[in-house]
Amino acid sequence: MSAEKITAESRTEFGKGAARRIRREHKVPAVVYGHGNDPIHITLPGHDTMMALKHGGANALLELDIDGKSTLALTKQVQVDPIKRHLEHIDFVVVRKGEKVTVEVPVHLNGEAAKETLVVVGTATIQLEAEATHIPEYVEVDIEGLEAGTQILASDLTLPKGSTLLLDGETLIVNITEAQTAEALEAELEEAEAEAGIERDESDAEAAEAAEGDAESTEAADEE
Known part of the structure; x- marks a missing residue:
């Protein structure tokens, strides 16, 4: 730079x-x-x-x-x-020229993963030590054709010459997973709606029971 x-x-x-x-x-x-x-x-x-x-x-x-x-x-x-x-x-x-500095550098993805996959970026920036006059603008990660199940860790990154990774090598940078199908998404939505309906019914029933209990208490008090 x-x-x-x-x-x-x-x-x-x-x-x-x-x-x-x-x-x-x-x-x-x-x-x-x-x-x-x-x-x-x-x-x-x-x-x-x-x-x-x-x-x-x-x-x-x-x-x-x-x-x-x-x-x-x-x-x-x-x-x-x-x-x-x-x-x-x-x-x-x-x-000063030649001096080492600590910087945060963004991660740039290059290419496209395999079809029917979802690319999840786990860490958008990484911490590096680099010469002050040779700080990389970004670190490129090639995901072209990667299949579901592929994980790219910090230790897998190819760093520019003179740069040293200051991040734990096991840090997840990119995770390639299977893309969710429209059918699976619709099924999840239907399940969530069904669960929400059950919760509402249970809540209404509890409220009715509570109201009935209050009414009985009031009648008992009136009789006394």
Whole structure:
């Protein structure tokens, strides 16, 4: 993964008011942490940063030019407005070339399993240790033609060169099962409806018995 180059500006204004002003200018407030240094508060160009994050994925690596000094930074947390979908804030961590980092990488399925099967993804992301400048965007899993009963574990994955799995090798990644037929699904629905009807009948009967008991108690009290 090559680092996208972004020119940043250091900033001295903080708080919600300052952040809103930055966003109104179509920029993004961000903080860079790491290697025992004090956090660096910066402002990034909104459009360029959004494109860099889309290209780099969940673990985008950026080369930040902060006041003329180049800093290699890995994206750690991105806050996005849930409605307008614009970037609200980004946290970065400083890294160095050759340095190992721990990242979460998505699993991508390639191909189609055999007919009349159901593909169940047990783990959508896996934890890896990789060089900061060689973080894979995803790990590909080939399921082409796999039959029902096939299971792919973490230990079965083919990892990119230089990456080390930090997940238990027995973790289930993909499970191929038999697809449920329309007849079997209909039978299950009918059984569920029948059970629900029995439960309703039992509930109505219990309610009737309770009401009858209350009536008898009331009559007995009136006679006294």
